[in-house]
Amino acid sequence: xxxxxQHPSRVICKSGTSVKIECRSLDFQATTMFWYRQFPxxxxxxxxxxxxxxxxxxxxxxxxxxxxxxxxxxxxxTLTVTSAHPEDSSFYICSARDFLAGPSSxxxxxxxxxxxxxxx
Amino acid sequence: xxxxxxxxxxxxxxxxxxxxxxxxxxxSINNLQWYRQNSGRGLVHLILIRSNExxxxxxRLRVTLDTSKKSSSLLITASRAADTASYFCATDxxxxxxxxxxxxxxxxxxxxxx
Numbered sequence: 001x002x003x004x005x006q007h008p009s010r011v012i013c014k015s016g017t018s019v020k021i022e023c024r025s026l027d028f029q030a031t032t033m034f035w036y037r038q039f040p041x042x043x044x045x046x047x048x049x050x051x052x053x054x055x056x057x058x059x060x061x062x063x064x065x066x067x068x069x070x071x072x073x074x075x076x077x078t079l080t081v082t083s084a085h086p087e088d089s090s091f092y093i094c095s096a097r098d099f100l101a102g103p104s105s106x107x108x109x110x111x112x113x114x115x116x117x118x119x120x
Numbered sequence: 121x122x123x124x125x126x127x128x129x130x131x132x133x134x135x136x137x138x139x140x141x142x143x144x145x146x147x148s149i150n151n152l153q154w155y156r157q158n159s160g161r162g163l164v165h166l167i168l169i170r171s172n173e174x175x176x177x178x179x180r181l182r183v184t185l186d187t188s189k190k191s192s193s194l195l196i197t198a199s200r201a202a203d204t205a206s207y208f209c210a211t212d213x214x215x216x217x218x219x220x221x222x223x224x225x226x227x228x229x230x231x232x233x234x
Contacts, residue, residue, distance in 0.1 A: 006162075034221040043208060044163075046221035059221075093162060095221075109222060111155075113162035 002028045004096045006112035013084055014120055020080045021115045023094030029074035030096035034109065035067070038091040050077040084119040091116050126209060132231040139196045141228040143209035144189075150212050152185055153222070154194050157206045166194075166207075196230075204232045 003026040013019050023033055031052045036044040048069055049057040056069035066088075068080040077096075081088055095109040126143045133139055145152070151170045155163040169176045169185045169192065176183045182195040196203055206229045210222040 036221070036224075043226045044222075044224045046223070049221055091160070095163075108165070108168070110165070111163040114160075116160070 002026075002096070002098050002108075002110045004094065004110045004112040006092075006094055006115050008115060009113060010116040010118070012118045012120065015085050016083055018080055018082045019084055019117060020078055021092055021094075021117075023077045023079070023096065023112050025075045025096040025098075025110070028096070028098050030077075030098060031074060032097040032099075033071060033077040034095045034097070035069065035077075035079050036093045036095070038093060038114075040091075044093060047079075081117065084117070086119045089117055089119045126207070126225040126228045128228055129226065130229045130231070132233060133199060134233050135199055135201055137199055139199050139203070139230055139232075141194045141207055141230070142191060143193070143225050144191045145209075145211045145213055145223075145225075146190060147213045149187075152183075152192050153210045154181075154183060154192075155208045155210060157208065157227075159205075163208070199230075199232045201232050201234050203230060205230060 005024045005026055007022045011019055033050040035047045037047050038044045046059050047062045050069045050071040052071045052074050058064045066082055071077040091114050093111055093114040095111045098108050100106045149171055151168050153168045154166040156166055157163050167178045167181055167183050169183050171187055180197045185192045206227045208227045209225045213223055
């Protein structure tokens with residue numbers, strides 16, 4: 001299947017600093033990528049939809065000025081957690097949408113391995 | 121409450137036994153997917169079932185979908201220790217078209233005892 005990478009895999013930062021997380025689709029182009037957050041022992045919650053060449057769409061309750069998303073190319077989306085605080089510590093997972101049109105169209109999301117953010 | 125609720129939340133069985141997990145959702149969907157997540161890792165896509173399908177198989181996995189009850193089940197046969205993980209169902213019920221992100225259930229934590 002298609003491969004999505006995330007970098008870094010884990011990061012520890014001090015409170016007040018900003019952290020950038022990269023999500024790359026390695027062998028396909030993705031016009032749409034998604035960012036999810038997962039707290040310990042909980043499920044994934046969608047944070048935002050990242051569209052190449054346009055502004056991201058944020059879910060209710062997610063601060064767009066705090067979680068900056070940039071989808072500069074068809075294979076890269078970045079999530080920047082600005083002025084991180086301990087409550088932002090979480091597992092951040094991206095996914096990239098691989099849509100193939102045609103008679104047997106498929107629309108699959110491939111997930112990255114996640115980035116564990118710890119804010120001290 | 122969150123859509124895509126799984127039950128049980130935790131399941132512990134002996135190796136070799138079958139494991140069944142259930143998922144319910146609340147609105148109409150185009151498809152439902154099951155994912156596996158090992159502790160602290162990313163998601164592994166297991167299987168997708170479309171709304172016009174009732175049952176699907178993939179290796180030791182069997183998924184059913186009952187759109188009238190808005191529920192799905194995942195059956196893992198002949199379980200192995202390596203199947204120990206959390207299993208999530210996810211639906212596209214946000215938009216009905218797949219353009220938006222997935223809605224995940226709370227997950228079932230499966231433990232296979234050797």
